[in-house]
Amino acid sequence: MNLKRVTNNSLKFMWAIVLFFAxxxxxxxxxxxxxxxxxxxxxxxxxLQAFLDETADGFSSWKVVRNARGSQSLFKTDIDLxxxxxxxxxxxxxxxxxxxEQGLQRIIQANVRARCKSCGSAGAAYLKHxxxxxxxxxxxxxNYNDVxxxxxxxxxxxxxxxxxxxxxxxxxxAFMLRIIKxxxxxxxxxxxxxxxxxxxxxxxxKYDLQFSNGQTISFGEFKSYAENSIGNFAATGKATYxxxxxxxxxxxxxxxxxxxxxxxxxxDIGIIKNRFKTVFKNNAExxxxxxxxxxxxxxxxxxxxxxxxxxDFLELVSDDNFVNHPMLDFIVxx
Amino acid sequence: MYTVxxxxxxxxxxxxxxxxxxxxxDSGGVFKLMNGKAxxxxxxxxxxxxxxxxxxxxxxxxxLNKPLKLNLEQGDVEPFTIIDDLRVFDVKGDHMFxxxxxxxxxxxxxxxxxxxxxxxxxxxxxxxIYKKLxxxxxxxxxxxxxxxxxxxxxxxxxxxMGAHEAGPFKKRKPGEVKKILxxxxxxxxxxxxxxxxxxxxPKIGELNWVIGENEFDPFVEGGRKIPLLGEIENWFLDAxxxxxxxxxxRRYVEISLEARKVALIKDFENDFDQKGLFVKxxxxxxxxxxxxxxxxxxxxxxxxxxxxxxxxxDTIGIFDINSKxxxxxxxxxxxxxxxxxxxxxxxxxxxxxxxxxxLYHFKADH
Numbered sequence: 001m002n003l004k005r006v007t008n009n010s011l012k013f014m015w016a017i018v019l020f021f022a023x024x025x026x027x028x029x030x031x032x033x034x035x036x037x038x039x040x041x042x043x044x045x046x047x048l049q050a051f052l053d054e055t056a057d058g059f060s061s062w063k064v065v066r067n068a069r070g071s072q073s074l075f076k077t078d079i080d081l082x083x084x085x086x087x088x089x090x091x092x093x094x095x096x097x098x099x100x101e102q103g104l105q106r107i108i109q110a111n112v113r114a115r116c117k118s119c120g121s122a123g124a125a126y127l128k129h130x131x132x133x134x135x136x137x138x139x140x141x142x143n144y145n146d147v148x149x150x151x152x153x154x155x156x157x158x159x160x161x162x163x164x165x166x167x168x169x170x171x172x173x174a175f176m177l178r179i180i181k182x183x184x185x186x187x188x189x190x191x192x193x194x195x196x197x198x199x200x201x202x203x204x205x206k207y208d209l210q211f212s213n214g215q216t217i218s219f220g221e222f223k224s225y226a227e228n229s230i231g232n233f234a235a236t237g238k239a240t241y242x243x244x245x246x247x248x249x250x251x252x253x254x255x256x257x258x259x260x261x262x263x264x265x266x267x268d269i270g271i272i273k274n275r276f277k278t279v280f281k282n283n284a285e286x287x288x289x290x291x292x293x294x295x296x297x298x299x300x301x302x303x304x305x306x307x308x309x310x311x312d313f314l315e316l317v318s319d320d321n322f323v324n325h326p327m328l329d330f331i332v333x334x
Numbered sequence: 335m336y337t338v339x340x341x342x343x344x345x346x347x348x349x350x351x352x353x354x355x356x357x358x359x360d361s362g363g364v365f366k367l368m369n370g371k372a373x374x375x376x377x378x379x380x381x382x383x384x385x386x387x388x389x390x391x392x393x394x395x396x397x398l399n400k401p402l403k404l405n406l407e408q409g410d411v412e413p414f415t416i417i418d419d420l421r422v423f424d425v426k427g428d429h430m431f432x433x434x435x436x437x438x439x440x441x442x443x444x445x446x447x448x449x450x451x452x453x454x455x456x457x458x459x460x461x462x463i464y465k466k467l468x469x470x471x472x473x474x475x476x477x478x479x480x481x482x483x484x485x486x487x488x489x490x491x492x493x494x495m496g497a498h499e500a501g502p503f504k505k506r507k508p509g510e511v512k513k514i515l516x517x518x519x520x521x522x523x524x525x526x527x528x529x530x531x532x533x534x535x536p537k538i539g540e541l542n543w544v545i546g547e548n549e550f551d552p553f554v555e556g557g558r559k560i561p562l563l564g565e566i567e568n569w570f571l572d573a574x575x576x577x578x579x580x581x582x583x584r585r586y587v588e589i590s591l592e593a594r595k596v597a598l599i600k601d602f603e604n605d606f607d608q609k610g611l612f613v614k615x616x617x618x619x620x621x622x623x624x625x626x627x628x629x630x631x632x633x634x635x636x637x638x639x640x641x642x643x644x645x646x647x648d649t650i651g652i653f654d655i656n657s658k659x660x661x662x663x664x665x666x667x668x669x670x671x672x673x674x675x676x677x678x679x680x681x682x683x684x685x686x687x688x689x690x691x692x693l694y695h696f697k698a699d700h
Contacts, residue, residue, distance in 0.1 A: 148643035186502040192630065193643020210643050215564030215583045217612060217628065219646055249689050250647070250673055252614065254566050258503055285397060289382065303474055305441070305458025308423060308433060309398045332503045 032063065035071045044077040044118065051079050061085040062226030063103060067126045068108035075108075075130065078116035084131040087137065097141050099155055106158035107137060111174060112166045115139040124166075126172060126224075126264035136177040144180070156196065175220045176209065176263045179334055187211060216256055219247060224262040227271055234279045241279070253297070269333040273323040276331060280322075285315035286329075298327055335652075335661040336684055336696040340370050349384040350680040351392060353406045358384050362689055364394070364404060364411075367404040367695070375409045378402055385425050388446055393422055399433075416444065419452075423460065431459055443468065445483070451480045461514040462522075464536055469522060471511025476524055476532075478539060488539030495544075496527035515571040515578070518591055523578065529565045531578065531589065543594050568616035570623070572655075579655065581616045581623055584630075586653060600658055611660065614647050615677060623653040624679040626686065629665070647673040650686050650696075666694060 036059070039048055052058040069075040076082075088094055088104060092194040098104060114130045115123035128136065137157060139216050144150055153173055161167050180187050208221045221243075225233055234241040247257055263274050280287055288295050288310035296307050301316050316322060343386040347358040355367040362379045365372035381402070383395040393401040393414060399421040403414040414420065423431040423441075429452070430444040442454040443463070453459070453468065459479070461470040466481045474493035479486050496509020507527075515523040520541055523534035530546040566580040566587065577597070588598040602611040610630035616623050628644040651663035666674065669688065676687040684696040 172611075183502055195643070212612075212644070213564075215566075215585075217583075247687070249675070253565075255504065289397060295452075299473055302439065302440065303473065304456055304462070309421065311398060311435075326505070326507060329505055 015248070019037070031071065032066065035066060035076075036062065039077050042077060044079070047079045048077055048082075051082050051199055055083070055086045057089075058082065058086060061089060061103075064089070064105050065108060068105045074119040075116045078118045078131070080117050080129070080131040081108075081134075084134045088134060091138075094138060094141055097145050098137075099158070103158060105153070106160065107134070110158050110160050110167055110170050112164075114174075121218075126262060127171060128178065129147065133174055133177075136174070136181050140177050140183040143188060144194075144219060145190055147262055149196075152196055154193050172222060172224055175224050175260075175264075176220075179220075179222065179260055180209075182334070183285045192217070216253070218256045218258065221247065221257070221259045222262075223259060224265055225301050226265045227268070230266065230271060230275045235274055236279075236283060241283070245287060248287065248294060251291060251294050254294065254327060254330050259331050261331065261333050263333045266333070269331065270323060272333065273328050277317060277322050280317040281314065284317060285310045288313040295327075298325075336664065338664075338694055338699055339697045340695040341695040342372060342695065346382060346578070346688065347384045347393065348678065348693060349386060349405055350678070350686065352389055355680065355683065355685070355695075356384060356392065356406070357693065358394075366406075369696075376404055377642075378404075378411050385422065385437060387425055387430070389406070392490065393425065394676060395422055399449045417442075420655050426463075429463060448615065453484050454477065455479060455484060464517050464522070467536060469514050469524075471514065471524075474508045475512055476514075476526075476534075476539075478536070482556050486538075489545070490532075490534065490539055490541065492526045496530055498699065512565070512567075515568060515569055516573065518571060518573045518576065521591070523571055523591075525566075525569055527565065531569075533591070533594075543675075545589060545594055545596075566625075568613070568625075570618040579618065579623070581613050582624060582655065584610075584612055586613075586623075586658070587607055595661055598658070602660070611649065611651065611663070612644055616653075617677065618655075619679045621655045623655065624650065624684065625653060626650050626674040626677045626679055627663075645678075646671065647675075650674060650677055650684065664696070 036195065037072065039045070055061065062076055064085050066073070066082060067074040089101065095101060095104065098107065099110065108130060111130065111133060113124035114127045114133055115121070117129050117131065127133065142154065154175050156169050159167055159169060168210055190211040190213060192212050193207055195208050208219060211218050211220065225231065234244050251257055266272065298307050298316070299305070300307055300312050301319055307313050307316065316325070342357060344360045345357055346360045349356050353366060354608045356373055357365040357367065359365060362377055362381055364376040364378065364689065366375045378394050378553045380396045382397045385393040385395060390405045390406055392406065394404055394411065396402055401414040401420060401422045401593045402411050404411050408693040417432070417434060419434050419436050421433050423433060423437065424432070427452060428447050430446055432437065432444055433441045440454050440456055441459045443452045443459055445452050455676050456470050457623050458470055459468055461468065463481070467487065468479045468481055469557050470477055470479070477486055477489040478510050492511060493508035498504065498507040509527045511524060511526055513525040515525065517523070517536055520536065520537040524532045524592040526532060530544055530545070533542040535542060536539060541603065552570055564583065566582040568581045572579055574642065576591040578589040580589070586600040587596060589595070590597040597620055612628040612630055613625045614627060616625040626647050627649045628647050629649055630642065630644045646669060649663055649668050651660050652660045653659070666686065672688045672690045672692070674686045675689045678685040682698040686694040
C-alpha cells in the first residue's frame with residue numbers, strides 16, 4: 001500500500017519534471033523562431049533571405065551563430081559570417097576535428113571582441129573580422145591537425161571566461177593563427193609543436209611554436225603588445241624576462257628564434273626594438289652570461305673583432321644605433 | 335653502459351685536470367671530485383669559468399675574463415699578473431690567447447712554456463696556429479698573421495661567398511668565418527656560413543676547393559630544398575683519415591677530403607631505433623662523439639604519422655665513429671623544463687651540465 005503510494009507520487013514528480021523541461025525546450029524553440037522571424041523582417045532581411053534561398057539548411061548556420069553570440073547579436077545577420085559557417089558545417093572532417101557543431105559554436109563565441117563585417121566598429125580593431133578569423137582556424141585545422149599540441153590550441157580557441165569577459169588567450173592564439181596562415185613558406189610542414197607558454201593575462205600572449213627545417217629547430221614566440229604596454233615586456237624578474245633569457249640560453253644561433261609582434265596592435269618596430277635595447281642594457285651581465293657563446297658571435301662596436309665579455313656587450317647594446325643591429329633581427333612585426 | 339652516480343647542485347663550471355675533475359661552485363668554491371664527494375680545494379669570489387693552464391694549474395676567470403691562477407697541488411690561488419689588466423680568452427695547448435683593454439685594446443698570444451708574448455695585434459687573435467702563422471676569422475674576413483712580424487700575410491673576404499640570402503623574416507646577411515678546423519695535407523680547413531667548407535693554401539691563402547656549393551637534397555618534406563650539409567656547428571677534423579665528421583640536427587655526416595665530397599649521411603630522425611634524435615652540441619673524443627640532443631618521436635599509426643614535437647635538450651648519447659651507430663643514450667627524466675647546456679666526456683666519466691647549474695656525473699658500468 002505504502003509502496004504503491006510512493007510509486008504514484010514518484011511518477012507524478014517525474015512527469016512534472018518532463019513537462020517542465022519540455023516547456024523550456026518549446027519556449028526556447030519558440031524564442032529561436034521569434035528571433036529568426038525578427039531577423040527576416042529586419043534591416044538585413046533581403047540579404048538574409050537570399051542567403052537562405054541559396055544555402056541548403058541555411059537556418060542551421062543562422063542558429064549556430066545565434067546560439068554562439070545571442071539573440072540580440074548582429075552577427076546572425078552578417079551574410080559573410082553565415083556563408084562561412086555554412087561552408088564549415090559542410091566540412092565533416094573539419095567539424096570532427098574541432099568537436100562538432102558545438103565546437104564551431106564555441107569558437108565563434110569565445111573570440112568575444114572580434115567584429116563582423118556588417119556590425120559597425122564595436123570590438124577590437126586589431127582582430128580579424130570573425131569570418132576571416134574562421135578561415136584562419138580552418139587553415140590551422142586542415143594543415144596542422146597532426147602536430148603536437150594541436151588539441152590544446154583548439155581547446156584554447158573555445159575557452160570562454162565564466163564572467164563573459166574577453167579571453168585574451170584566444171586573441172593571442174588568433175594572432176598566431178594569422179601569422180601561420182600568412183607564411184606558408186615558413187611554416188607548412190615545418191611546425192613540430194604548439195606550446196602554451198606564459199599565460200600573460202595582461203597582454204594575451206600564450207602560444208609559441210617550434211619549427212624545423214631538418215637542420216635546426218627554431219622557436220616562434222607570439223607577443224601581442226600595444227604601444228602603451230610594451231614597457232611591461234621583459235621587465236626584470238618578470239615571467240617574460242625569464243622566458244626571454246631561457247630562449248637565449250638555449251640557442252646556438254640567434255637565427256633560431258623569432259619574436260613576432262602583432263602589427264595590428266603596434267605599428268612601429270622601432271618602439272619594440274628600443275624596448276629590447278633597454279632590457280639588454282639594464283641586464284647586460286645577466287643576459288650575456290645566459291649564453292656567452294651566442295653573444296660572442298657578434299662583432300664589437302670598435303670593429304676590431306668579436307665580443308669578449310659583458311662590458312663589450314654593454315657597450316654594443318648601449319650604442320644609439322643598436323636598434324638597427326643584426327642581433328635584433330629576431331624581432332619581427334607582422 | 336653509463337649510469338648516473340652523482341648529481342651536484344649550484345655548479346657554475348667543471349673541467350678535467352691532471353688531478354681529476356674540478357668543479358666550480360656558484361659561490362666561489364673550487365672543489366675536487368674524490369670518490370663521488372666534492373672536496374673543497376680553494377675559494378675565490380666571482381669566478382665564472384675554469385680554464386686549464388698547464389699540468390699543475392688552472393686559470394679562474396671572473397665575468398670580465400680577468401684571471402687568477404690556481405695551483406692544483408698546493409691549492410693556492412694567486413693573481414695572474416704577467417701583463418697589466420690581462421684578460422684571457424682561451425688556452426689552446428701551449429698558447430694562451432689574451433686581450434688587454436686599457437689604455438688601448440689589443441690582443442696577444444702568450445707562449446706558456448717559454449713565458450713570452452709571441453705576438454700582439456689590434457685585431458682579434460682567436461684561431462689556429464700553424465708554422466708561425468695565426469689564422470683568425472675577423473668580421474667577414476679570414477686572415478693569416480705572421481707570429482714573428484705581426485703582419486697580415488694574406489686575407490680572404492667571405493662576405494659574398496657565405497652570404498645568407500634574405501628569406502621569410504630574415505634579412506640578407508654577409509658571410510662569416512664560423513670555425514677554423516686545422517690543417518690537412520697543406521690545406522687549411524675552414525667552415526664559413528651557408529654550410530660551406532673551404533680548403534686553402536695556408537701559406538698564401540689561395541682557395542683550393544669548396545665543399546657544399548650546389549649540393550642539395552632532391553627530396554625534402556614539403557617540396558622545399560634544403561642544403562645537403564646545412565650549417566653544422568659541430569665539425570671535427572679527422573686529419574689522420576682525411577675526413578671531416580659533422581654531427582648536428584638529425585644527421586651525422588662524413589666528408590672525404592681526398593674526394594672532396596660527402597661520403598656518408600646518417601639520418602637519425604627516420605631511424606626509429608635511433609629515437610628521433612636531434613643533436614644540438616657534440617664533442618669528439620678519439621673514435622666517439624659525445625652529444626646532447628632533443629628528441630622527436632614519431633608514432634606511426636595505421637594511416638597517419640603522429641608528429642610529436644621535439645623535447646628540450648634532455649638526452650645525452652655516444653656515437654661510435656667506426657660502427658656509425660649511436661651506442662648509448664640516456665634521457666634525463668627529471669629536468670622539468672631545464673635543459674642540458676654543456677657536456678664533457680673524460681675517461682670513464684661523462685658530465686652533463688644544465689642551464690640551472692645542475693651537474694650530472696655518469697660513470698661507466700663494469
